[in-house]
Structure formats: structure tokens, C-alpha cells
Amino acid sequence: MPTMNIIQAVNNALRIQMALEPKSIVLGEDVGKFGGVFRATSGLYDEFGEERVIDTPLAEAGIIGAAIGMAVYGMRPIPEIQFSDFIFPAFDQIVNELAKFRYRSGGQYPCPVVIRTPVGGGIRGGHYHSQSPEALFVHTPGIKVVIPSNPYDAKGLLLSCLRQDDPVLFMEPKKIYRASRGDVPENDYTVELGKAKVTREGDQVTLIAYGAMLHVIEEAAAKAAEIGISCEVIDLRTLMPFDIETITESVTKNGRAVMVHEAPQTCGYGAEICSSLYERCMAHLEAPIGRVCGFDTPFPYSLEHEYMPNAARVLGAIRKTLEW
Amino acid sequence: MSAVEVAAVQTDDDLRRVLDDDGKVISGVTVPEVSDEELHHLFDTMLMVRIVDERMMRIQRQGKLGFYMKSLGEEATHLSVFPLRQDDWIYPSYREQGAWFWRGYTIEQFLNQLFGNCKDATKGRQMPVHHSANWLNMVSISSPVGTQIPQAVGTAMGMKASGTDQVAMTFFGEGTSSTGEFHVGMNFAGVSKAPAIFVIRNNGWAISTGTEKQTAAKSFASKAIGYGMPGVRVDGNDILAVIQVANDAVARARAGEGPTLIECVTYRVEGHSSSDDPSVYRNPAEPEAWGPRDPLNRLRGYMKNKRLWTEGMEKEISDRCNDEISKYMALAEAHGAPEVESMFDDVYQDLPWHLKEQKEYLLSQARTKNPHLHN
Numbered sequence: 001m002p003t004m005n006i007i008q009a010v011n012n013a014l015r016i017q018m019a020l021e022p023k024s025i026v027l028g029e030d031v032g033k034f035g036g037v038f039r040a041t042s043g044l045y046d047e048f049g050e051e052r053v054i055d056t057p058l059a060e061a062g063i064i065g066a067a068i069g070m071a072v073y074g075m076r077p078i079p080e081i082q083f084s085d086f087i088f089p090a091f092d093q094i095v096n097e098l099a100k101f102r103y104r105s106g107g108q109y110p111c112p113v114v115i116r117t118p119v120g121g122g123i124r125g126g127h128y129h130s131q132s133p134e135a136l137f138v139h140t141p142g143i144k145v146v147i148p149s150n151p152y153d154a155k156g157l158l159l160s161c162l163r164q165d166d167p168v169l170f171m172e173p174k175k176i177y178r179a180s181r182g183d184v185p186e187n188d189y190t191v192e193l194g195k196a197k198v199t200r201e202g203d204q205v206t207l208i209a210y211g212a213m214l215h216v217i218e219e220a221a222a223k224a225a226e227i228g229i230s231c232e233v234i235d236l237r238t239l240m241p242f243d244i245e246t247i248t249e250s251v252t253k254n255g256r257a258v259m260v261h262e263a264p265q266t267c268g269y270g271a272e273i274c275s276s277l278y279e280r281c282m283a284h285l286e287a288p289i290g291r292v293c294g295f296d297t298p299f300p301y302s303l304e305h306e307y308m309p310n311a312a313r314v315l316g317a318i319r320k321t322l323e324w
Numbered sequence: 325m326s327a328v329e330v331a332a333v334q335t336d337d338d339l340r341r342v343l344d345d346d347g348k349v350i351s352g353v354t355v356p357e358v359s360d361e362e363l364h365h366l367f368d369t370m371l372m373v374r375i376v377d378e379r380m381m382r383i384q385r386q387g388k389l390g391f392y393m394k395s396l397g398e399e400a401t402h403l404s405v406f407p408l409r410q411d412d413w414i415y416p417s418y419r420e421q422g423a424w425f426w427r428g429y430t431i432e433q434f435l436n437q438l439f440g441n442c443k444d445a446t447k448g449r450q451m452p453v454h455h456s457a458n459w460l461n462m463v464s465i466s467s468p469v470g471t472q473i474p475q476a477v478g479t480a481m482g483m484k485a486s487g488t489d490q491v492a493m494t495f496f497g498e499g500t501s502s503t504g505e506f507h508v509g510m511n512f513a514g515v516s517k518a519p520a521i522f523v524i525r526n527n528g529w530a531i532s533t534g535t536e537k538q539t540a541a542k543s544f545a546s547k548a549i550g551y552g553m554p555g556v557r558v559d560g561n562d563i564l565a566v567i568q569v570a571n572d573a574v575a576r577a578r579a580g581e582g583p584t585l586i587e588c589v590t591y592r593v594e595g596h597s598s599s600d601d602p603s604v605y606r607n608p609a610e611p612e613a614w615g616p617r618d619p620l621n622r623l624r625g626y627m628k629n630k631r632l633w634t635e636g637m638e639k640e641i642s643d644r645c646n647d648e649i650s651k652y653m654a655l656a657e658a659h660g661a662p663e664v665e666s667m668f669d670d671v672y673q674d675l676p677w678h679l680k681e682q683k684e685y686l687l688s689q690a691r692t693k694n695p696h697l698h699n
Contacts, residue, residue: 025485051485057515062474062508069478069492072463073413075485077478089504097471105456105464106446107670141671166672194676241676 004184006177009151010040010116013158014078016188018048021076024162027054028063028080037082038118038177060090067113068098076162081117084171085128091136098167099142112165114158119147120212120262121294122175122308126301132263132294137169138240138272144168145239146193149214151182153237156191163190173211180215196243198250200233205318206250208273209260210236213309217260220314229318239269244276251281251289256321258290260309265293287324290317339557339589342564345616347625349564356568358406360632365426366406366563367627368641370399370620373422375645376431379653380438384598388657389438390696391452395419397527397593397611400563400619401495402426404523404586407567407574408493413461413483415476415494417469418453419525423495427460431645432652441659447669448662469500473509473522480518480583491519491577498587499530501547502538510585514551519577521570522585525560527592532605545587553583560588561619564626591617664691 004012018024026041026048032055035042045053056063060081067077081087087094094115101111121130138145144166148154154172161168173180199214200221207217214235221231232250236242251257257277259270274289292309300307342353349355358366377394384392395402402422405414416423424434433445437455440448446456446464456464463479466472476494483490500506501524513520524544528535541547548555554576558569566588573584591614595602602611627633668675668683675683 023486025482054481054516057508057511059508059511061505062477062512065471065474065505065509066478066481066512069415069475069480070482071478072475073479073482075482092468093471093474096468097466097475101464102673103670104446104449104454104466105458105670106444106449108445108456108458109464110673144672164673241672241678244677 001183001185003181004151005179005181006148006151006154006172007038007040009155009184010158010172011042012184012186013155013162014041014044015047017159017162018044018052020188021162023074024076024078025052025054025070026078026080027056027067029056029058029082031055031080036080038174040116040172041080060086061093064090064093064098064113064115067115068093068101068111071111071113072101072109076112078114078116078162081115083129084117084119084133085131087117087133094137094143094169095140099140102166103142110165111167114161114168114170116170116172118174118177119171120173120175121299121304122212124301124304127299130299130304132261134169134171134239135263135267135269138269142167144193144241145171146237147171147173147211147239148237149173149176149211149235150180151184153191153197153235155184156189157193157237159188160190160193164193171211175212176215191237194238194241194243196237196246197235198232198246199235200231202230202232202254204230204254204256205321206232206234206247206254206257207260207314207318208234208236208247208257210239213260213262216309216311217258217314219311220318223311223315224318229322231318242273244280247273247277248280251277252284255284255286258292258314258317258321260292260314262294262308264296265291266296268293287321290321292317339559340565340569341559341562342568343562343622343626345622347622347627347629349626354568356564356571358564358567360630363627363630363632366403367623367633369403369422369426370563370623371638371641372425372645373399373402374620375642376421376434376649379646379649381598383653389452391598392438393419393453393597394594395421397614397618398525398560398590400566400623401523401525401560401588401590403563404495404521404566404570404588405493407571408491411461412490413463413476413479413492415463415472415479415492416465417472417496417500418465418467419497420495424455424457424462427457427462429455429457429460429462431648432655433457435649435652435656436659439656439659440661441656442662443656443659444662447666470496470503470505470509472496473500473505474512477509477513477516477518477520480513480520481516484516484518489519489578491521491574493521493523495523495525497530498524498526498535498544499533499538501544510547510551510553513583514553517580517582519580520583521573521577522583524585524587525590526587527590529592529596529606531596531600532602543587545585548585553585555585555587557587557589560590561617561622563619563623590619661694
């Protein structure tokens with residue numbers, strides 16, 4: 001079985017789907033001959049031609065607007081937004097149009113657009129190459145949000161997204177684009193949407209994260225184990241709709257939990273997860289659910305290392321829940 | 325004439341016209357081929373829009389309808405769709421009733437949407453005049469203006485990639501040419517040579533804002549030059565000129581020659597919507613000046629000269645239309661709202677767990693009375 005990083009896994013999924021579904025069209029800035037600034041669409045232009053792998057003019061609202069028009073016409077567009085920090089010119093097209101098309105037309109016009117976009121910090125990209133705007137889209141009824149944490153899931157989740165009929169924001173954690181490597185089958189397979197994965201079992205504290213932060217909580221769990229604390233680690237994988245059963249079961253069992261993401265804390269994605277857990281697990285909770293998140297500041301450049309949640313801070317939160 | 329020359333039209337003298345204000349053919353111009361039967365159909369449609377508009381605004385004023393938007397004076401621009409085939413696509417804005425009726429949308433369907441009742445094809449999801457009809461390839465209308473422009477281009481790009489000779493037409497007002505989406509959509513179309521036709525209804529007013537506050541360019545059509553496509557100005561109250569220009573644009577698009585921008589110069593004789601009061605911001609003499617250019621009157625004059633129009637014929641259409649409106653209005657009012665549980669349908673293809681929970685919760689609660697019920 002070949003070893004791939006996330007970029008290669010995404011590329012592999014795109015190639016499989018493009019070959020299988022002639023209606024699929026990749027479009028975006030620099031996705032054609034160049035193969036994307038992160039190389040995720042590398043080779044697709046040569047293999048599938050310029051009508052199906054389109055270098056668009058530099059305008060995100062146009063990329064998403066055109067993708068919507070393609071989808072309602074019956075194509076399967078896969079637009080790329082070069083950085084999720086650049087998604088905001090297309091915010092109206094995503095929030096008011098893409099996510100609402102099926103609903104506002106009474107089901108007449110499904111809009112199966114899968115937007116791929118790199119997300120998150122840790123690459124010394126400063127404010128405009130590091131943000132994590134996922135909660136804004138989770139708060140938008142009508143669109144699904146998926147963030148993989150490893151190459152196997154990246155491929156399987158992306159193929160699942162491309163084979164269902166709802167719009168999806170597929171966010172690729174760029175800090176671990178190349179760093180996360182693993183065995184990825186060359187064959188066609190899918191990973192079910194809406195299902196979290198317990199990546200480590202433990203019976204004291206449940207740690208919940210997604211994307212690049214999954215690796216941070218795994219590191220924290222390993223450090224905790226060294227000092228005799230047993231942590232369960234959950235990779236959410238799909239943020240909307242999220243897997244309420246898996247997290248409820250784990251937190252009910254352990255009575256303690258820590259939620260981690262790099263987006264700002266206030267009204268961040270973790271707020272919803274914590275609230276949902278309080279509603280379901282209150283009687284079993286031994287301590288308030290801890291949150292380790294980005295601060296409520298714009299994403300800093302020089303102090304990025306201080307801004308990003310890390311294993312030490314997660315370990316601190318783990319201790320706090322145990323000592324409460 | 326090259327594309328760039330066409331795009332450079334900037335003065336009133338370049339306004340394409342076929343009929344004068346009385347409906348007589350201006351000497352020396354080419355008249356597009358329109359059969360007698362088609363002329364009758366065009367007349368029917370324009371008259372129908374006028375009657376429907378009048379009746380709907382009346383019931384809006386009576387408090388039976390939440391909102392309405394009329395098209396008085398702009399009916400001919402809607403029929404830019406004349407050369408389209410049924411397999412072509414239309415991305416309308418909210419003021420092209422004639423395009424819907426021309427295409428086969430019925431008064432019954434129209435009324436059910438306005439009332440947002442359980443027979444509404446869009447399930448009561450949007451406020452009045454936001455129609456959607458996938459069986460006619462007419463795409464769901466959005467209130468934020470201009471969003472449909474890049475979408476129409478995307479459809480046209482899809483048509484091109486699929487190797488069909490279909491085309492996509494989109495409508496919007498001149499105010500919409502100020503949006504980013506106009507620029508973005510036009511630019512995508514120009515670059516991709518997508519088979520798209522952009523129809524600007526320049527009716528002089530974007531709610532209370534006049535054209536001079538939307539652009540410093542001498543015409544809206546002239547903007548086409550920046551996107552490498554032809555831009556044409558046409559008298560939007562002259563149905564034959566509108567058809568002629570639309571014919572050319574559709575033929576170009578079908579032949580793979582790319583997009584065209586059409587500026588239909590017309591006038592919004594009444595308010596923006598039922599919520600508007602133009603007396604606050606414009607001289608009441610201004611709409612009066614447009615009276616003599618009325619598009620329906622000009623078509624009537626043309627058909628009279630061809631002995632295709634009689635008073636009896638017009639009365640018959642008018643009576644039929646009024647009867648139909650009365651019949652379906654009563655039904656539309658009588659049909660109740662969509663079932664409460666339908667609120668959760670079509671958010672996604674399948675109902676996710678959290679919506680299932682919210683649906684069960686809502687159904688477990690006492691029903692709330694609709695304070696806006698109009699009867």
C-alpha cells in the first residue's frame with residue numbers, strides 16, 4: 001500500500017472521481033497547468049483537459065458563482081479556494097446562494113458543489129493565510145463542513161463528499177498537508193460523512209478535535225499517559241452534521257472532556273460541541289468541559305507559536321478537569 | 325461590424341429601434357421574422373403581465389398579499405427570451421413576469437408562489453415574486469441582486485463543456501451593474517467565451533437611485549467593451565427591436581462566438597415594489613413622459629396596421645386572463661400554508677439528526693397562529 005501525504009491523497013481522490021464522473025469539473029485560481037499552489041490538483045489538467053480543469057480569473061465570488069451555475073445545470077463542480085482566508089469575497093455566494101438553493105427552490109435545484117480549501121495556521125502565513133473560519137459555515141444551514149486530519153480520511157471523505165448531493169465545504173488543514181503521512185489504498189474507497197473516529201481509547205478524559213488539532217490532542221494524550229492519565233481521543237472529521245452519538249457516549253463514560261480548535265474561542269465550533277454535551281451528559285459530568293482554542297484576536301504573524309493551541313496547553317486543561 | 329465597434333455604442337442615436345412610438349416600422353430598418361401567430365402570443369403575454377400586475381397590486385393594497393412588484397412599461401424587455409429554446413436556461417431577477425408566462429408558467433403556479441401556499445412549487449420558502457421552475461429551466465430567484473450573473477455564466481460554461489449548443493440568459497436591472505458580481509460574471513463569461521446573454525433592464529431607477537448615481541459611463545452597454553464582448557443598446561419598449569437584438573445574441577452564443585450584453589432602455593413607470601413611494605424622490609411628470617412610448621401600445625399599433633388586432637380580440641384575452649386570475653386567486657387563498665414539518669425538508673437531501681430533533685421538538689409544541697394571515 002503506498003504512503004501518501006494529505007495533498008497526494010486529495011489529488012488521488014480527485015483523479016479517481018474525475019475519471020469516473022465525466023461531469024466533474026475542477027475550477028479555481030492556478031489549479032490548471034500549475035496544479036494549485038499546494039499542488040493538490042497537480043496533473044489533472046494534463047489528464048482531463050482545460051474544459052474540465054479550469055484556471056479561472058482571480059475572483060472567488062466568480063469561482064463559487066460559476067460552480068453553482070454548473071451544479072444546478074447538472075455538472076459536478078469541485079472549486080478550489082486557494083486559502084480559506086480568501087473565501088470571503090464568495091461568502092454571499094456560499095451562504096445565501098449555494099447553501100440555500102435546494103431549500104429556496106423547494107427541492108427543485110440541488111446544488112452539489114464541493115469546495116476544497118486549505119485551512120488553519122502554523123505555516124507562518126500571517127493573518128491572511130492562517131484563519132480557521134469553519135464555524136461561520138457550520139452556522140449556515142444547507143452546507144456540510146468536513147475537515148480531515150490524515151491522508152486516509154482525506155481521500156475517503158473527499159470521495160464521499162463528491163458522491164452525495166449536498167454542498168460541502170471540504171477544509172484541508174494545510175499545516176499537516178505534507179507532515180501527515182500514512183498508508184492510503186490506491187483503490188476507490190469512501191469514509192462515511194457524519195461519523196467521528198475514536199483514535200485512542202481512554203477512560204478518564206475525552207479529548208475532541210479535528211484537522212491539524214487532532215495531532216495536538218494525540219500528543220497531549222500521549223504525554224498524559226506518561227503521567228498516568230488515560231485520555232480518549234476523538235477526531236470529529238465531519239463538523240456538520242457532527243457525530244453526536246460518539247462524543248456523547250465517550251463523555252458520558254468519562255465524565256470529563258476537553259475541546260480543542262485553533263479558531264477563536266468565542267462562538268467558535270467548540271461552543272456548540274460543549275453545549276450539546278452539557279445537554280446530554282450533565283448528569284455524568286465531573287467537571288466543566290475544558291476549551292483550548294485560538295484567542296479572540298486576529299491571527300498573529302510573529303506570535304503564531306503562542307497563538308496556536310499546543311499539547312502543553314491541552315495537558316493543562318486535562319489536569320484542570322481532573323482537579324476540579 | 326466587429327465586436328469592439330458594437331460595444332462602443334454610447335449615444336441615443338445608437339439605440340436600436342424597429343418601431344416608432346405609434347408602432348409603425350421605421351423606414352430602412354430590418355424587421356425580425358416574427359409570425360402572426362407569434363405576434364399574437366407576444367401580445368397575449370404582455371397584456372397578461374399588465375393585467376396580472378394590476379390585479380396583484382390591488383390585492384396587495386387590500387392586505388391579501390404581503391408584497392408585489394409590477395413591471396408596467398417594461399413588459400417588452402421580458403420577451404428577450406423570445407429566441408430561446410425550452411432547453412435553454414434562464415436566470416431571472418424579480419421583474420420579468422413575461423419571461424415566466426412566455427415559457428409556460430401558469431397563472432395558477434404564479435399565484436400559488438405569491439401566496440406561499442401548500443401548492444407552491446417552491447413550498448412557501450420565499451416571499452412573493454421569487455419563483456423557481458426547474459421544469460422550464462428557469463432558476464430560483466434571489467433577492468440580493470447580481471448573484472445570478474456568475475451562476476448563469478457557470479451554467480453556460482457547463483453547456484460549453486458538455487458540447488451542447490444550449491445558451492443561458494440572465495436578467496438584471498441597471499443598478500445591478502454596480503455590483504461586484506456583475507463585473508465578476510461578465511469577466512468570467514468574456515474569458516471563457518461562455519454562451520451567455522446578459523439582459524440589463526435599464527428602467528432608470530434602482531428603488532430611489534437614478535442611473536447617474538450608478539455609473540459615470542455613457543451607457544450600460546458600453547461596459548461590455550471591458551469584457552471583450554459586444555454590448556448593444558436597444559429600445560426596451562420596442563418589442564421587435566428587443567427580439568432582433570436577442571436573436572443576434574442567441575445566434576452568436578449558439579455558434580460558439582461567446583456572450584453578449586444587451587441594454588434594454590426602458591422605464592419603471594411605477595414604484596420599485598408595493599413598499600415603495602416614488603413621489604418622494606422623483607418628479608411625477610417623469611413617468612408621464614414615457615406614456616407615449618408604452619410597449620404594449622406600440623405592439624398594438626403594429627398589429628393594427630397588420631390587421632392582426634381588434635378590440636374584441638383584446639377584450640377576449642383580457643376577460644380570459646381576468647377570469648383565470650379570479651379563479652386561481654380564490655383557490656390560492658383557500659389552499660393553506662405548507663405543512664409545518666415541511667420546514668425541515670430540503671435543507672439537505674436527507675434529514676440530519678439535529679434537524680430531526682428540532683423537527684420533533686417543533687411538532688411537540690402548540691402551533692403558533694400566523695399573525696400575517698391575509699384573510
